[in-house]
Structure formats: structure tokens, C-alpha cells
Amino acid sequence: MPIPAEDRPLPQSPATTRRVEYSTCYMCACRCGIQVTLEDDELRFIQGTRDHPVNQGVLCAKGSAGIMKQRSPAKLRKPLRRKPGALRGRNEFDEIEWDEALAIVEARLRAIRTTDPRKLAFFTGRDQMQALTGLWAQQFGTPNWAAHGGFCSVNMAAAGLYSIGFSFWEFGAPDWDRAKYFVLWGVAEDHSSNPIKIGLDKLKRNRAKFVSINPIRTGYSAIADEWLPIRPGTDGLLALAIVHVLLRDGTIDYEFLARYTNAPWLVVDAPGTSEHGLFARDRDGRPLVFDDSLGSVTSDVGIATVPALFKTLTLDDGRHVATVMTHVAGRYVGDDYAPAAVAERCGIAADTIERLAREMAHVAFEEAIELPIAWTDVWGRHHDKVVGRPVAMYAMRGISAHSNGFQTCRALHLLQMLLGALDGPGNFRARAPYPKPIPPHQLPATACAPGKPLTRAPLGFPMSPDDLAIDEHGVPLRIDKAYSWESPIAAHGLMHMVIANAVAGDPYPIDMLLLFMANMAWNSAMNTGVTRDLLCAQNEDGSYKIPFVVVCDAFASETVAFADLVLPDTTYLERYDAISLLDRPISEPDAPADAIRHPIVPLDRDVRPWQDVLIELASRLEFPAFTRDDGRRKFVDYRDFIIRFERAPGIGFLGGWRGERGDEPLVGAPNPRQWEAYEKHHAFFAYHLPDQLKWHRYANREYLEFAQDVGFIGAAEPIVMQLWSEPLQKFRLAGQGVYAGRQPTDARDRERLATYFDPLPFWYPSLEGCETDCAKYPLMALTQRPMMMYHSWDAQNAWLRQIIADNALYVNVRTAHECGLADGDWAWVESTHGKLRCRIRTMEGVEPGTVWTWNAIGKQGGAWGLAADAPEATTGFLLNHLICEHLPKRGDDGRRITNSDPITGQAAWFDVRVRLTKCESGEYGTAPCAPPLADAAGVARPAVIRWPE
Numbered sequence: 001m002p003i004p005a006e007d008r009p010l011p012q013s014p015a016t017t018r019r020v021e022y023s024t025c026y027m028c029a030c031r032c033g034i035q036v037t038l039e040d041d042e043l044r045f046i047q048g049t050r051d052h053p054v055n056q057g058v059l060c061a062k063g064s065a066g067i068m069k070q071r072s073p074a075k076l077r078k079p080l081r082r083k084p085g086a087l088r089g090r091n092e093f094d095e096i097e098w099d100e101a102l103a104i105v106e107a108r109l110r111a112i113r114t115t116d117p118r119k120l121a122f123f124t125g126r127d128q129m130q131a132l133t134g135l136w137a138q139q140f141g142t143p144n145w146a147a148h149g150g151f152c153s154v155n156m157a158a159a160g161l162y163s164i165g166f167s168f169w170e171f172g173a174p175d176w177d178r179a180k181y182f183v184l185w186g187v188a189e190d191h192s193s194n195p196i197k198i199g200l201d202k203l204k205r206n207r208a209k210f211v212s213i214n215p216i217r218t219g220y221s222a223i224a225d226e227w228l229p230i231r232p233g234t235d236g237l238l239a240l241a242i243v244h245v246l247l248r249d250g251t252i253d254y255e256f257l258a259r260y261t262n263a264p265w266l267v268v269d270a271p272g273t274s275e276h277g278l279f280a281r282d283r284d285g286r287p288l289v290f291d292d293s294l295g296s297v298t299s300d301v302g303i304a305t306v307p308a309l310f311k312t313l314t315l316d317d318g319r320h321v322a323t324v325m326t327h328v329a330g331r332y333v334g335d336d337y338a339p340a341a342v343a344e345r346c347g348i349a350a351d352t353i354e355r356l357a358r359e360m361a362h363v364a365f366e367e368a369i370e371l372p373i374a375w376t377d378v379w380g381r382h383h384d385k386v387v388g389r390p391v392a393m394y395a396m397r398g399i400s401a402h403s404n405g406f407q408t409c410r411a412l413h414l415l416q417m418l419l420g421a422l423d424g425p426g427n428f429r430a431r432a433p434y435p436k437p438i439p440p441h442q443l444p445a446t447a448c449a450p451g452k453p454l455t456r457a458p459l460g461f462p463m464s465p466d467d468l469a470i471d472e473h474g475v476p477l478r479i480d481k482a483y484s485w486e487s488p489i490a491a492h493g494l495m496h497m498v499i500a501n502a503v504a505g506d507p508y509p510i511d512m513l514l515l516f517m518a519n520m521a522w523n524s525a526m527n528t529g530v531t532r533d534l535l536c537a538q539n540e541d542g543s544y545k546i547p548f549v550v551v552c553d554a555f556a557s558e559t560v561a562f563a564d565l566v567l568p569d570t571t572y573l574e575r576y577d578a579i580s581l582l583d584r585p586i587s588e589p590d591a592p593a594d595a596i597r598h599p600i601v602p603l604d605r606d607v608r609p610w611q612d613v614l615i616e617l618a619s620r621l622e623f624p625a626f627t628r629d630d631g632r633r634k635f636v637d638y639r640d641f642i643i644r645f646e647r648a649p650g651i652g653f654l655g656g657w658r659g660e661r662g663d664e665p666l667v668g669a670p671n672p673r674q675w676e677a678y679e680k681h682h683a684f685f686a687y688h689l690p691d692q693l694k695w696h697r698y699a700n701r702e703y704l705e706f707a708q709d710v711g712f713i714g715a716a717e718p719i720v721m722q723l724w725s726e727p728l729q730k731f732r733l734a735g736q737g738v739y740a741g742r743q744p745t746d747a748r749d750r751e752r753l754a755t756y757f758d759p760l761p762f763w764y765p766s767l768e769g770c771e772t773d774c775a776k777y778p779l780m781a782l783t784q785r786p787m788m789m790y791h792s793w794d795a796q797n798a799w800l801r802q803i804i805a806d807n808a809l810y811v812n813v814r815t816a817h818e819c820g821l822a823d824g825d826w827a828w829v830e831s832t833h834g835k836l837r838c839r840i841r842t843m844e845g846v847e848p849g850t851v852w853t854w855n856a857i858g859k860q861g862g863a864w865g866l867a868a869d870a871p872e873a874t875t876g877f878l879l880n881h882l883i884c885e886h887l888p889k890r891g892d893d894g895r896r897i898t899n900s901d902p903i904t905g906q907a908a909w910f911d912v913r914v915r916l917t918k919c920e921s922g923e924y925g926t927a928p929c930a931p932p933l934a935d936a937a938g939v940a941r942p943a944v945i946r947w948p949e
């Protein structure tokens with residue numbers, strides 16, 4: 001039998017020392033397993049790990065190009081301090097030693113922590129280590145911590161966690177092997193890159209139908225069986241029109257709704273009172289249902305209960321109630337969501353919407369899957385098989401990055417619930433540690449005190465206005481105003497508001513902005529030009545309004561230039577990392593899993609892993625969780641921390657090979673040889689669930705007991721999916737002035753709560769669109785990431801730059817013609833907020849009212865080791881200049897409201913409207929164009945990079 005090409009020995013000179021190491025890719029957020037071959041400690045090539053649960057051996061262009069990331073001239077080489085007298089943003093630094101750098105940070109942090117810990121704002125990018133950074137912030141005592149989720153896709157996560165107990169993004173995955181009908185909503189081709197490519201391949205081989213709903217037909221959409229070019233921001237309208245058809249035709253899963261959702265729960269009908277819209281409950285707080293078998297109301301749901309789905313009645317105490325399902329039918333069967341009523345607005349024909357609904361219903365109910373697996377539900381009902389309705393969906397940023405994204409994502413989950421298509425064969429399935437109680441039992445920090453850790457983690461899931469992080473006057477506790485009346489369920493914070501709020505001193509000034517891997521002076525900021533000015537804003541005495549900016553990064557990004565102190569990080573091939581079940585794990589639906597990275601390449605410069613720096617600072621500042629009773633530090637470094645830290649007895653950052661002998665999965669005493677065990681087992685751990693634990697886990701008794709035992713959930717109780725969200729209704733009551741607890745006083749806050757916190761999903765037009773003259777700005781402008789670049793991470797990558805080094809604005813051929821533009825022309829693109837110049841490319845595969853470009857390809861000359869005249873800087877551009885972090889209109893008091901989803905605070909990047917004008921002859925080149933950066937200390941800019949040299 002021939003040896004597969006990848007297994008054949010490579011030619012090797014006798015003097016060469018070759019070794020193969022396993023690790024986890026970090027060229028994007030997928031976290032594929034990689035097999036790295038080195039010769040004499042030099043990277044030779046990178047392959048996919050064949051038995052890895054995420055990528056099964058597949059590697060993408062970015063993953064292979066990790067070699068060039070390691071060889072990038074833009075690597076920072078030593079700690080840097082802004083030169084005395086130099087201005088921020090000029091990239092003028094002195095190299096300093098680590099001892100001095102750490103002493104500076106330690107002294108500043110100590111002063112902040114002992115006086116007012118809120119004055120540290122610690123925000124991170126796509127870092128994959130939030131379990132550590134969140135713990136660190138909690139121990140420091142600042143509520144001002146979050147990662148990138150607030151400007152990425154928190155709408156996805158929050159909507160799922162308030163509806164079904166898991167979510168799109170990293171907390172669930174389609175059952176690629178069994179789905180017969182797959183709908184992809186608003187997903188660009190870099191997202192979940194290798195898993196989706198592998199999954200689409202399976203769908204094609206299995207002859208499943210693949211429908212892509214996306215204004216742009218590139219990447220995944222290009223191989224869809226049906227592409228539906230929807231108008232941006234109207235996906236919720238389309239989903240609810242499909243809901244209308246399913247309800248009208250009665251093609252819904254009655255049994256699923258009655259058993260596993262709150263469809264039969266009774267809702268109090270008492271307008272104008274504090275009870276209106278809340279669930280009728282018994283004395284112990286258990287919701288009431290009407291039992292058709294008894295002919296009476298009960299809270300004691302068991303095997304014999306037959307909950308009525310449609311019922312209106314008067315309780316013994318005189319209160320009028322109706323089931324959730326009665327409200328659902330009343331809301332969606334009416335004309336508002338009829339296909340004919342929404343077709344024009346969505347850009348999808350009414351008969352197409354009717355057909356989509358019928359196709360989904362047909363597959364769900366006529367082509368159901370049965371697996372011969374016996375299981376027992378949490379009420380004790382024995383099932384001799386697992387039934388699946390093989391309609392799967394997946395959604396991402398195209399849905400999420402609008403100001404109506406949360407309710408749109410809730411609409412998708414409503415559709416899944418009506419079809420009974422969740423966590424069964426062929427469905428969208430949960431990935432451990434999900435599903436969790438709805439919402440997860442974790443409230444956000446609402447208070448802080450000098451010198452003390454927070455009593456709760458900074459981020460969480462409010463159940464009502466009483467859980468907001470505000471003071472008695474309604475003033476936000478957090479610098480980003482997350483969990484305030486303006487963004488009550490901001491489960492991932494609002495990183496996009498931090499700099500503007502800090503400079504305005506609203507709600508208060510800060511002392512230190514600590515950024516890790518967050519390019520806030522470029523592509524991670526709405527309103528990039530103004531954000532850069534804000535970072536340099538000074539008081540009358542010449543001091544900076546944000547007094548001290550610390551940036552930790554491995555590469556010379558645009559944001560590094562604005563730092564007062566730069567702490568240089570390692571690359572992902574030079575350090576220890578844990579992709580933890582306590583964070584955003586790599587679990588697959590059938591297997592809770594986690595993974596590691598470990599140093600593969602020797603360090604060649606004076607940099608330190610950020611994790612080690614955090615452990616060092618936590619030890620010096622004597623955070624309780626990092627300090628022994630006798631005052632000595634608890635952990636030597638991050639490697640040691642991962643082995644010995646326990647969040648609860650037996651539960652640590654890594655679940656594999658626990659116990660003193662290394663033979664206990666998921667829970668067990670610390671194992672001093674745990675890292676070695678991971679290295680030996682290809683750098684990942686997967687615990688394969690037995691068949692009877694794999695399905696319908698929200699109600700699967702054995703799974704729920706297992707999940708409790710290993711710490712995924714607190715109690716083995718049913719996770720009842722929520723069509724009607726009571727937490728949202730409590731906020732709505734507060735907006736209406738009748739909530740029995742905290743109420744907002746500002747009229748705009750009251751109106752936002754009363755309008756948008758609807759307990760049932762609904763559609764509304766974008767907030768920015770409502771404040772914009774749409775006739776003057778007729779086009780929607782979007783961005784998406786290409787498969788071969790992840791945000792700005794790879795501008796320094798010599799191989800990937802050869803694939804893409806600048807970007808254009810893509811316009812529908814017909815639209816371009818109407819604007820007097822031809823392929824290759826330069827044009828002005830203008831929003832209400834700003835104006836930029838870029839090159840136009842025309843294409844057929846884009847909805848005519850939409851223009852789009854690749855995200856973060858445009859760069860500042862001189863950043864990322866690029867030459868001043870690099871294409872990224874001269875013809876590449878950033879759409880961010882056109883997007884404002886505030887809505888256009890001010891209130892009567894001058895107050896501006898964040899340009900975000902009013903429920904979660906998700907940045908509404910995709911709501912921007914623009915118009916196009918052809919440039920005059922002689923007008924060309926990117927504008928606005930930031931002046932090229934001077935050379936940063938230690939960063940090289942060779943004209944040509946060769947490998948091997």
C-alpha cells in the first residue's frame with residue numbers, strides 16, 4: 001500500500017535535527033489542531049492534526065502561513081516606553097528592561113487598586129484567554145473588563161443564552177452528518193472556517209439542501225444550492241414571515257413545544273400593573289400551566305401532565321392569563337408578518353418565503369430521523385429512540401451587527417423551537433459546557449471597593465432591572481455603560497465605547513487603559529479617525545485625558561503607536577496557552593474538549609507571554625486567588641497556574657488527565673504532569689459522550705446529571721427553552737413605569753426599554769436608519785473578512801499579503817451603472833458621519849442596495865512592519881471612518897446614545913448607510929490616509945522577505 005504523501009519522510013541532511021510538535025493554531029479563532037515540523041528549531045512546515053476534533057487534519061491558508069507570522073519583521077522585541085516629550089501616536093519609544101516596565105505598571109496598578117479600582121479599564125481583543133483575564137480583573141476589583149464580544153457578535157450569544165441555553169457562535173454547531181436542510185444566515189467565509197468547510201462538504205455529499213441568506217454571494221454562499229440576497233438588517237422580518245407560515249399551516253412540533261419550551265406557561269394579562277406579562281407562578285416560584293388531563297392549573301409538571309398550548313382563562317385569584325403559545329399565535333399569524341407584507345422590504349419574493357417555510361416543514365416532519373438510542377428525560381419518561389427534525393441553521397455577524405440583531409437572533413431561535421429542531425439528530429446542537437440554565441445563573445458585578453476583589457465576575461446575565469450595574473441615581477458603574485439603562489443586557493461589555501466615554505469623563509475619568517491584542521486605534525474602532533484623536537486628547541495643562549495607556553501585543557499594530565508603555569507578547573508558537581472549558585472551548589457536540597499550546601519555537605527576543613505577565617502582576621499585587629495564606633505567591637507562572645488553580649474542587653482550566661495519576665477526566669485533583677499528557681496526546685483532550693447522553697441535553701436526565709457532576713451546570717434540572725422572555729418583560733415594565741423595582745428616569749431610556757424589550761421577538765428597522773435621510777444615503781455598507789486574513793492580524797504576513805494586500809468597494813453592476821461608475825473607478829463614499837475615497841469593483845453577486853468591502857485590509861503605512869507606500873496604506877481603506885459610535889441625534893439635554901443594539905449594546909457596524917459619487921479625474925488614492933508611522937524601536941521593514949532565506 002502506498003504511503004500517503006504527507007507521511008513520507010522528507011529529505012533531510014544527516015546533520016539536521018527534525019522534530020514534530022503538536023499544538024493549536026492561532027491564526028484565527030477556530031483553534032484547529034496543528035502538527036508543526038521543525039528542523040534545527042526552525043519552522044519547516046505546519047499541517048493539520050488528523051485526529052483533532054475541530055479540523056480533522058484540514059488546514060487553511062492562514063494556518064499554513066503561521067510560519068511567516070513567526071518570521072514577521074513586525075514582531076515587537078523589547079518593552080518600550082514613550083520617549084520623554086514625544087506625542088502619542090508618533091511611535092517614538094525608548095527600549096527599557098522588563099524589571100523597569102513591570103515596576104512602572106505595578107506601581108500604577110497598586111495606586112489605582114487601593115483608591116478606586118474602576119480607574120483601570122482592561123479590555124482585550126480576540127484573545128482566547130478570557131477565563132484568565134476575567135479572573136484577573138475580578139481579583140483586581142475593577143468592573144471595567146471585557147473582550148471583543150461587544151463589538152463582534154454578542155447579540156448571537158445573548159439571544160441564544162436568553163432563549164435556548166446555547167447559541168450560534170462557539171456554543172453550538174450544526175449536525176453536519178445528518179442535516180438534510182441547512183440554512184446559513186449572515187455568515188462570512190472566514191467564520192468557523194475549517195469546521196464549516198468540512199461541514200458543507202458533508203452536506204454536499206449527503207445531498208442535503210444548503211440555503212444561504214446573505215446580501216453577498218462570496219465564500220460559503222457561492223456554493224449554496226440557493227442564495228437569497230436579502231436586504232441587510234431584514235433577516236428578522238424574513239424569519240418571522242417563515243414563522244407566520246408555519247403557524248398558519250399548523251406545521252409546528254406541538255410535542256416539543258409543550259415539553260421542552262415555555263409555550264404552555266401562563267402569562268398574566270393585567271395591563272398597567274407590575275405583573276403584566278410576567279408568568280403566573282405558585283408560592284415557590286414555579287410557573288403554572290393548564291393541564292388538559294386534569295382540566296386544571298398546576299405547577300407540578302410530570303410524565304402524566306398534558307400542558308395546554310393554547311388556553312386563556314381566569315385563575316382562582318381573579319387574574320386573567322393566557323399561554324405563551326396563545327401570544328405567539330396572536331403576534332405572528334396576523335398580517336404584519338405575512339410573506340406578502342414583508343417581501344419588498346426584505347427583497348425576497350413572497351412565494352419564495354412560502355416555499356422556504358414549506359421546505360423546512362417538509363424536511364422536519366416528513367423526513368424526520370430516528371436513531372435507535374434509548375434515553376430518559378428529566379421527568380423520568382423513557383424514550384426508546386431519538387427523533388430528529390433534520391433542519392439545521394447557523395448564523396453570525398450579518399445577523400448580529402445590527403441594532404435589531406438581538407431580536408433577530410431570537411426570531412431564528414423561535415423558528416428552531418417551532419420546528420422542534422434543537423439538539424436532536426440533524427439539528428443545531430449544543431457544545432459543552434452548554435446548554436446552561438436560561439439565562440446562565442451568573443449576575444454581573446454591581447459594586448466595587450478599594451483594595452478588594454469583586455464579589456462576582458465583571459460580566460453576567462441580568463434577570464431584571466435590579467441586577468443592573470448602576471448607582472442609586474442611575475449612574476453606570478462601568479466605563480462602557482454596560483448593564484446601565486442604555487445597554488441593560490450587555491453581556492460582553494461595550495468595548496467600542498470605552499475610549500470616547502473615558503475621554504468625556506462620562507460616567508467618570510479613568511487612570512489606566514490596558515489593552516491586549518485590541519487594535520482600538522484602527523479597525524477595532526468605529527469612527528477610527530476620531531478615536532485616534534481621542535487617544536491623544538489633552539487637558540488644558542497638557543496632560544492626557546486618558547493618563548496612561550498600556551498596550552500588550554506581539555506585533556507593531558497601529559495601536560502600539562499610541563501607548564505610553566508597550567509590553568511585548570510572544571507568538572502562539574512560543575508560549576503556554578489553555579483553550580479551556582471555563583472559557584470558549586473547542587468542544588464538539590458529541591465531546592466536551594479543550595486544548596493547549598506550548599512553547600515550540602525558542603524565543604529570539606526579549607518578550608514575555610502576557611499570561612505570565614498577568615500572573616506576575618497578580619502575585620506582586622497580592623490578589624487573594626494568587627497568594628498563599630502566608631503572603632507568598634501561589635503560582636510560579638502560567639504553566640504552574642494551569643496545573644494547580646482550581647475554580648472549584650477538582651475543576652481547573654484543563655479537563656484532561658486530571659487526578660494525581662492523570663487518569664481522571666474533567667474533574668480531579670491537579671496533576672503535576674498534565675502538560676506532558678497533553679503534549680503526548682496531540683495537544684487536545686476530548687471526552688466522548690456515550691450515545692444516550694448526546695441528544696436533547698436540555699431535558700436528558702443522564703446528561704444533566706453528568707453536567708452537574710463535572711461542573712457545567714449547578715443542578716440537574718430541566719433547561720426549559722424560552723419563547724417568551726420574562727427578563728425582557730421586566731425591563732419593559734420598567735420602561736413603562738410600572739416595574740416593582742428600579743425604574744429609569746430619563747425619557748429616552750424609558751422609551752427604549754418600553755419599545756425594544758419585547759418578550760417575544762419582533763422586527764424593527766435599524767436605529768441609525770431611522771435617524772438618516774435614506775433617500776440621500778440609499779445604500780447599506782457592510783464589511784466581511786476574507787478566508788485568508790483574520791482582521792488585522794496578518795498584515796505582517798508575507799505569504800498572506802501575496803493573496804490580498806488591498807481592498808476595493810464592491811458594488812452591484814446595475815447600481816454602479818446608476819451611479820455613473822464603472823469597474824476600477826475611484827469614488828467618494830459618504831455617510832452622515834464621514835467621507836472616504838476608494839476604488840470600486842463591480843460584481844453581480846451582491847444585493848443591489850448593498851455595497852461591501854473586506855474588513856481591516858487597509859492599514860496605516862509603517863504599522864505592522866509595512867512600508868509607507870504599501871498597497872494596504874495607499875489603496876486599501878477602512879470603512880470604519882464612516883461609522884460613528886453614537887447615533888446621529890442628540891437628546892434635548894445634549895446626550896448622545898450609543899450606536900448599538902438597545903438591548904445588548906452590540907456595536908451596530910452594519911447599519912451604516914452611504915451614497916457614492918464618482919471622483920473627478922485626477923482624484924485617486926485612499927483618503928483619509930493616516931500619515932505613515934516612523935520606525936518603532938526594534939521593528940524591521942525589509943523590502944523583500946524570503947523563506948527559506
Ligand code: SF4
Binds near residue numbers: 061063
Ligand atoms: S481555520 Fe485556519 S487559521 Fe483558523 S485556526 Fe484553523 S487552520 Fe488556523
